[in-house]
Amino acid sequence: MSDRVPVLKLGQVLLVSIQVDLEDQIVLDLQDDLAERIVATGATGVVIDITALEIVDSFVGRMLANTAAISRMLDAETVVVGMRPAVAITLVELGLSLGGVRTALTLEKGLALLERDRTARTGRP
Amino acid sequence: MTGPRVEGEQTVPIGSNDDVVRARQTVRTYAQQCGLSLVDQTKLVTAASELARNTLVYGGGGRMRCATVRNGARVGVHAVFEDSGPGIPDLDLALTDGWTSGGGLGLGLSGARRLVDEFELDSAPGAGTKVSVTKWAR
Amino acid sequence: MAVERASERLVELLTRDDAVQEQWVTAVSATLGGRISRAELERELSELYQSLVQALDKGGLDWRDEAYSEVRALLVELSRARARHGFTPTETAVSVFACKDVLEPTEDSTAEDVKAYLQLTRLLDSLGMFTIEAYARTREEIISAQAEQLLELSTPVVKLWEGVVAVPLVGTLDSARTQVVMEKLLQSLVDSESEHAIIDITGVPAVDTEVAQHLLKTVVAARLMGAECTISGIRPQIAQTLVALGVQFGDIVTKATLQDALRHVLQLSGAQAPLGGSR
Numbered sequence: 001m002s003d004r005v006p007v008l009k010l011g012q013v014l015l016v017s018i019q020v021d022l023e024d025q026i027v028l029d030l031q032d033d034l035a036e037r038i039v040a041t042g043a044t045g046v047v048i049d050i051t052a053l054e055i056v057d058s059f060v061g062r063m064l065a066n067t068a069a070i071s072r073m074l075d076a077e078t079v080v081v082g083m084r085p086a087v088a089i090t091l092v093e094l095g096l097s098l099g100g101v102r103t104a105l106t107l108e109k110g111l112a113l114l115e116r117d118r119t120a121r122t123g124r125p
Numbered sequence: 126m127t128g129p130r131v132e133g134e135q136t137v138p139i140g141s142n143d144d145v146v147r148a149r150q151t152v153r154t155y156a157q158q159c160g161l162s163l164v165d166q167t168k169l170v171t172a173a174s175e176l177a178r179n180t181l182v183y184g185g186g187g188r189m190r191c192a193t194v195r196n197g198a199r200v201g202v203h204a205v206f207e208d209s210g211p212g213i214p215d216l217d218l219a220l221t222d223g224w225t226s227g228g229g230l231g232l233g234l235s236g237a238r239r240l241v242d243e244f245e246l247d248s249a250p251g252a253g254t255k256v257s258v259t260k261w262a263r
Numbered sequence: 264m265a266v267e268r269a270s271e272r273l274v275e276l277l278t279r280d281d282a283v284q285e286q287w288v289t290a291v292s293a294t295l296g297g298r299i300s301r302a303e304l305e306r307e308l309s310e311l312y313q314s315l316v317q318a319l320d321k322g323g324l325d326w327r328d329e330a331y332s333e334v335r336a337l338l339v340e341l342s343r344a345r346a347r348h349g350f351t352p353t354e355t356a357v358s359v360f361a362c363k364d365v366l367e368p369t370e371d372s373t374a375e376d377v378k379a380y381l382q383l384t385r386l387l388d389s390l391g392m393f394t395i396e397a398y399a400r401t402r403e404e405i406i407s408a409q410a411e412q413l414l415e416l417s418t419p420v421v422k423l424w425e426g427v428v429a430v431p432l433v434g435t436l437d438s439a440r441t442q443v444v445m446e447k448l449l450q451s452l453v454d455s456e457s458e459h460a461i462i463d464i465t466g467v468p469a470v471d472t473e474v475a476q477h478l479l480k481t482v483v484a485a486r487l488m489g490a491e492c493t494i495s496g497i498r499p500q501i502a503q504t505l506v507a508l509g510v511q512f513g514d515i516v517t518k519a520t521l522q523d524a525l526r527h528v529l530q531l532s533g534a535q536a537p538l539g540g541s542r
Binding site: 021022023024025054055056057058059084085086087089090093094095096 | 142143145146149150153163164166167168170171174175178222233235236237239240
Binding site: 081083084086088089091097098102103104 | 446490
């Protein structure tokens with residue numbers, strides 16, 4: 001198998017940081033890996049950090065939307081963090097609004113968002 | 126007055142997922158050389174990514190030709206995506222948001238058109254597909 | 264060669280009388296009304312004069328020729344300087360054309376002199392046109408640089424509160440300017456890690472469909488990045504236009520004033536809103 005994007009576990013959260021321009025197959029592998037890891041670890045949240053991504057096309061956009069939908073079905077929330085302004089403007093122009101995908105400016109804010117969610121759901125800090 | 130001049134053309138074969146990545150990177154290099162703004166670079170490279178993937182997935186592979194284009198004082202990037210695949214029967218339909226012949230979102234062609242300044246689609250059933258795009262530096 | 268002989272005649276015509284250069288300076292100086300010092304003019308024109316004689320000496324009558332590269336460079340420099348100092352095209356081109364007046368044939372001129380003079384005027388006419396073109400180019404550069412500066416100046420993004428940035432828009436919004444604002448605002452969200460942006464359009468007299476679309480796209484792009492936008496200060500006429508145009512702001516929060524927008528945003532972010540009247 002070729003390269004895979006590493007999925008890290010941080011407490012109850014799975015963390016993926018995409019560092020390079022991804023080939024389509026690696027994007028699909030990542031979607032599969034995440035679904036499996038959510039079930040295997042019982043994670044309640046997923047953070048996908050795309051700070052380093054210079055473009056997000058419809059293929060990667062669809063992966064982000066699918067991952068968000070799949071993880072929700074598996075009882076985990078997905079947050080996409082660090083989207084660059086030029087990428088956001090391009091996605092809007094492309095016609096992709098990533099409905100259903102939650103977003104945050106930074107990794108820190110993304111983690112805080114998941115933490116607030118978890119507290120609200122379980123009713124305890 | 127002379128028309129637009131094309132210079133420094135480079136050809137990238139598109140036959141695998143790797144090649145789609147290579148096509149994106151080639152277009153980005155040209156966009157940077159032409160002095161496109163960061164947002165315009167991102168738009169053009171995203172459009173190239175969509176079109177290169179179409180060439181691979183729907184056209185069964187082909188090639189991209191990328192070049193610098195000059196028209197008077199204006200400078201821009203010109204890219205042509207060609208395949209000899211099955212072609213597109215209904216061009217208007219293919220440019221409609223949401224229409225897809227494969228498993229995509231149907232934003233490839235219509236989305237790419239919105240991301241560039243000039244867009245030309247040339248295709249007929251059995252005769253392959255050729256998409257030419259241009260983005261000018263502001 | 265005939266051309267060579269002709270240009271030799273021109274060199275002779277130009278250099279025969281020591282006073283030519285002097286008279287040229289005087290003629291130009293008279294039209295500029297002392298806005299350029301005589302010393303400055305003397306320097307400019309003597310350089311031009313010398314390079315012109317040199318170019319003719321090398322044998323060409325074609326101003327586009329390699330031999331004229333220095334002449335052309337000097338003329339570009341001259342027209343740039345004139346354009347920057349606000350001289351008119353006429354006042355710029357006169358530096359070339361005045362040379363014709365100085366050399367004008369008299370009753371004593373020989374037929375050969377007159378012929379040489381006519382050739383010289385043809386050359387000077389071309390150089391004069393070249394000068395005006397260089398002048399126009401400089402003016403265009405100045406105008407586009409100013410437009411860019413104006414764009415920069417007219418779109419300030421300010422930090423209103425911890426985590427809140429605002430952009431007060433004033434004046435007519437066109438598509439290009441709205442795009443610049445959009446990019447600047449989104450970048451400032453990243454730079455200041457702000458989750459809230461307020462776009463205040465109190466100072467905007469009119470909004471068309473295209474501009475409204477850009478505003479909407481900005482709000483959607485900000486959401487993709489993880490930030491929320493509030494639009495404040497929509498005037499009644501603008502609201503009417505937007506509705507008539509069929510533009511809907513959907514679930515985008517709009518507030519009457521910048522103050523209301525800030526209060527709303529602070530409540531959302533859970534920050535302590537400033538109490539009215541307290542210091």
